[in-house]
Amino acid sequence: MKSVSLFLAAASFAYTSAFTLPSNNNGGRTVVSLDMASAIVFGTSTGSTETIADYLKESLPEVEGPFDVETIEGSVKDFFEKYDSLIVGTPTWNTGSDTERSGTGWDEIYYGEMQEMNMQGKKVAVFGLGDQSSYAENYADASGELHDVFEALGCVMMGYTSQEGYEHEDSKAIRGDKFCGLLCDEVNQEDLSAERAEAWVAQLKAEGFFEGGSAAPAAAASPVVEVVAEPVLEFLEENSALLDEAIESHGNVGFAPHYNQKTKSTMWVSRDGRSCYYTGGSVATKASSSSP
Numbered sequence: 001m002k003s004v005s006l007f008l009a010a011a012s013f014a015y016t017s018a019f020t021l022p023s024n025n026n027g028g029r030t031v032v033s034l035d036m037a038s039a040i041v042f043g044t045s046t047g048s049t050e051t052i053a054d055y056l057k058e059s060l061p062e063v064e065g066p067f068d069v070e071t072i073e074g075s076v077k078d079f080f081e082k083y084d085s086l087i088v089g090t091p092t093w094n095t096g097s098d099t100e101r102s103g104t105g106w107d108e109i110y111y112g113e114m115q116e117m118n119m120q121g122k123k124v125a126v127f128g129l130g131d132q133s134s135y136a137e138n139y140a141d142a143s144g145e146l147h148d149v150f151e152a153l154g155c156v157m158m159g160y161t162s163q164e165g166y167e168h169e170d171s172k173a174i175r176g177d178k179f180c181g182l183l184c185d186e187v188n189q190e191d192l193s194a195e196r197a198e199a200w201v202a203q204l205k206a207e208g209f210f211e212g213g214s215a216a217p218a219a220a221a222s223p224v225v226e227v228v229a230e231p232v233l234e235f236l237e238e239n240s241a242l243l244d245e246a247i248e249s250h251g252n253v254g255f256a257p258h259y260n261q262k263t264k265s266t267m268w269v270s271r272d273g274r275s276c277y278y279t280g281g282s283v284a285t286k287a288s289s290s291s292p
């Protein structure tokens, strides 16, 4: 009875997420849901990365910051852990080095204080600055390091972008065939930065970056329904079929995992942030046998 009840709770949540497309439009203006805490944090030596952070903030007034990483007071761990999603930015300096390439306060905390943080499942998007002409072989390398530090802490990395429109030859910020975030070049393509930042914010919203931070625990903790009557079983059957259809139509491709430590379950969210399903833990959903 209990497992059927749990399945019902999960299935009805998954059904809602998968088939009720959340509308973020408010009279034509896209707004960010405030059900999760987000912040912009950057490092900078000469101010260009802060310029991009300011562009991002213009499109994201609801998000906290931008904060210069060097001005964080007290515990770095406490500071970062209070956010559900983070937009983090860095320039690239120190061309000859393998690590600590930002030339900013990030380098001081990457392999020290940040390693103490519990960041599992938090959404993180990286933006980076560089000079693609003078440093064509190393364009915005340090963005790759920033990306990897957060990824290694268990964060869900989002906001990858195309390399088209840049003239670099190589970069340590490339993952697959994409940049691991938004890259800007205030030296050679200053006039493109504002529109690149705006387009990237739209991409993050479409990816669901600002949504669903607290949705998984709430769904897992749904009250147990004690009575499983005939109509309920029909409902279950119907929605299980719909879930299967949704998973099939997405081909299990492009879903990003969000692990919930409390429930030991994983919420798989589609790239557009409009569909999700669960695997593992106590939330035994129909989807678990079709995980990607």
Ligand SMILES: Cc1cc2nc3c(=O)[nH]c(=O)nc-3n(C[C@H](O)[C@H](O)[C@H](O)COP(=O)(O)O)c2cc1C
Binding pocket: 043, 044, 045, 046, 047, 048, 049, 050, 090, 091, 092, 093, 094, 095, 129, 130, 131, 132, 135, 138, 139, 140, 141, 186, 187
């Ligand atoms: C000494 C020096 C080294 C640099 N190394 C790189 C590099 O390896 N890769 C790159 O893309 N840009 C490099 N740059 C360019 C900076 O990353 C770029 O000017 C950036 O906009 C600086 O950002 P900030 O003003 O936020 O510090 C370098 C610049 C200087 C002066």
